[in-house]
Amino acid sequence: MNDLMPSRPSWLHETRILLRLHWRPLLAIVVVTELVSAGVGIAGTLAAIRAVDVFPGLDGTIGVALVFMVPAVLAGMCNAWTWAAVVEVCRSAGAGRRVGVAVALRQGLRPAGPLALWLAGMALLNAVIRAYTFHELLDGYRSRSFQTASAVATISAWYLVFATALLPLVVLVEQRGAGRAWLLAHSRAATAGQIIAVLAFGLAVDYVADLVLTGLRRESGYALPPGLTEVATSVLGVLTITVSMAALMTAYLRRVAPFAATEPEPTPGPAEPVVIELGRTW
Numbered sequence: 001m002n003d004l005m006p007s008r009p010s011w012l013h014e015t016r017i018l019l020r021l022h023w024r025p026l027l028a029i030v031v032v033t034e035l036v037s038a039g040v041g042i043a044g045t046l047a048a049i050r051a052v053d054v055f056p057g058l059d060g061t062i063g064v065a066l067v068f069m070v071p072a073v074l075a076g077m078c079n080a081w082t083w084a085a086v087v088e089v090c091r092s093a094g095a096g097r098r099v100g101v102a103v104a105l106r107q108g109l110r111p112a113g114p115l116a117l118w119l120a121g122m123a124l125l126n127a128v129i130r131a132y133t134f135h136e137l138l139d140g141y142r143s144r145s146f147q148t149a150s151a152v153a154t155i156s157a158w159y160l161v162f163a164t165a166l167l168p169l170v171v172l173v174e175q176r177g178a179g180r181a182w183l184l185a186h187s188r189a190a191t192a193g194q195i196i197a198v199l200a201f202g203l204a205v206d207y208v209a210d211l212v213l214t215g216l217r218r219e220s221g222y223a224l225p226p227g228l229t230e231v232a233t234s235v236l237g238v239l240t241i242t243v244s245m246a247a248l249m250t251a252y253l254r255r256v257a258p259f260a261a262t263e264p265e266p267t268p269g270p271a272e273p274v275v276i277e278l279g280r281t282w
Helices: 011-052 061-092 103-106 112-138 144-163 167-172 178-188 188-221 228-256 273-281
Strands: none
Touching: 011 061, 011 103, 011 228, 061 103, 061 228, 103 188, 112 144, 112 167, 144 188, 167 178, 167 228, 167 273, 178 188, 178 228, 188 228, 228 273
8 A cells, every 4th residue: 555655755845845836925924924013012012111100000010911911912913914824825826826915914814813812812821921930030030939930931931832833724724723733733743843843943043143143243343233133133033934834834734634645756837745735735
């Protein structure tokens, strides 16, 4: 039976195919939504700080939590919009249609609603963890309570990211929730390894970028042009997000359709393995 089943390209190979076919609209969608996210995040942070100043009852721990929560929830909502637009592009490609970036962003607004609630809730939980850790920091960096809270918060935050990595696709494609995403992330070692690889990729990019920028600062006598660090960080962030979304989408498709027949080598036109997968799955 195995002799009759065509071999399937690797996860990395299918990710490269997906990026080669759709990198332009995916990149454009990420750029637009990240700009919107940055704008509403700054506005939300300023509004939260203003609220803390105006209402005395919001000082202390509640005020700190509010400053963390508002931009985190807004970022989660923008992230849902990004995923919905990207899924719209890939779904249309699987059906043999092409949609523009503006159309994908517009059509992604409605399906982004349920996902926005999920991601906003996850962001809210993460913000509460960060706010609690910051509150413990006020007692002293070397205090036992802060060290414990910091370790628990770091482990919890990373596990939450891992366990819900496929949540956007589960909500948008299957109309299901966090339980299904958790099951997919844990049910196969290959899928878990692919998610971990995506997270490690993001960490590695951040680490290397920090090393390079730190070296440039030292060589220039800490006189880099204004905004250079921010621009470089933003560009790398956009590229990392685009690649990570493609890799997670491929991991999801391989998990929900592990035995889909594909050609050993990609062929021109609609016979690309990833496009076939998108069409069959959606």
